[in-house]
């Protein structure tokens with residue numbers, strides 16, 4: 025019998041099945057315990073401290089009680105507090121990114137993904153370095169500055185050297201005023217040595233979805249291939265951190281297992297990283313299972329409604345207030361709208377989820393042959409940017425922290441120092457103004473400049489304000505780019 029130990033480096037001890045089951049039983053027993061729920065809500069609320077805010081967060085047990093709670097007014101209160109946290113730490117800024125699929129060769133047998141080895145009719149494709157260049161030019165021409173690269177696991181077709189070459193190519197392309205300033209990497213669990221190579225190649229976040237924390241389900245859903253090894257997969261973030269990567273991104277694929285189990289496992293994983301490495305996950309993604317080539321979501325029993333999905337997002341926001349949250353174009357405009365208010369801080373826009381899906385296609389045309397999943401939100405980046413602004417958000421293309429070496433727990437330090445409005449805010453406005461100048465449609469540009477004028481007034485430090493104004497004048501009048509605080 026193993027014992028629960030968040031400091032252990034063994035998967036089955038830090039994601040401990042017995043602890044999750046006890047957590048779920050505790051949550052069920054307390055889901056109508058109004059006194060406890062009120063205490064937890066109070067604990068989660070952001071508190072003013074010095075110039076900034078601090079938040080205590082919630083443990084996996086505490087957050088699980090809130091997730092189990094079905095009292096309508098308490099759920100509304102959760103949404104209100106989630107919104108307060110979002111505003112206190114992230115303001116109305118939303119960071120934008122796009123996925124770039126490099127290769128769909130894969131030796132694994134994941135039952136929920138059309139790239140699985142046994143799918144013999146999906147075309148297999150791997151970008152050459154010239155094709156990577158073309159994709160990057162197309163992405164830069166849309167206005168993207170931040171990418172998440174994706175590739176299946178295949179030691180012959182997609183070895184680490186191939187991934188490193190692609191990263192190098194991506195950073196080397198500077199088309200017109202464009203450049204990709206942060207490459208996040210979503211590849212299969214690998215060795216400390218390979219993580220070190222990724223770190224040296226200058227990656228931003230290393231992202232790896234756990235898919236499910238439930239070991240038995242994990243083994244069934246990954247019947248063949250190296251990914252079958254639950255412990256190797258679950259311990260990947262520890263190896264990444266050992267390899268020097270400070271920023272790691274967690275996520276589960278909601279719909280595979282019971283959501284309450286996944287939620288507790290996800291938070292336990294975050295607590296484990298904090299306990300062992302002194303820094304929690306940089307981001308948490310909340311993908312839901314989607315239809316794709318030979319995948320039918322109805323074949324899986326654990327799909328969740330939009331209401332449950334929103335509650336999960338709010339509860340994650342309350343539990344780990346300093347962790348960025350990502351939602352992709354898997355979700356519709358309607359779902360993304362609410363999710364943005366209650367916790368999400370990063371969204372993808374104009375995404376193509378196929379290999380080679382950007383170059384040579386216009387905005388409305390998308391290839392489906394190698395798609396990993398159906399995209400619900402099919403709007404162009406310009407439409408997403410405009411929509412964000414019309415809904416009171418500031419679209420941000422900021423990559424400043426990574427480029428200034430502020431990795432690891434720096435966001436927390438930024439929050440606590442109260443410098444967000446003097447740092448993230450002007451960075452968002454400057455990168456938005458680059459976008460408006462170089463890529464936006466006339467209508468989006470007009471809305472954007474009006475928004476910038478209004479939002480500039482919110483920068484508290486006069487000197488920072490004046491520098492931001494000067495930089496934006498330079499962006500409008502010249503080809504000078506990439507200003508940052």
Ligand code: SF4
Pocket residue numbers: 130131132133134137138139140141175176177212251
């Ligand atoms: S989820 Fe990843 S590892 Fe699994 S089949 Fe798809 S690409 Fe391969």
Ligand code: SF4
Pocket residue numbers: 420422423424425426435438447448449451
């Ligand atoms: S300044 Fe840093 S924390 Fe703020 S938005 Fe930019 S990258 Fe993120």
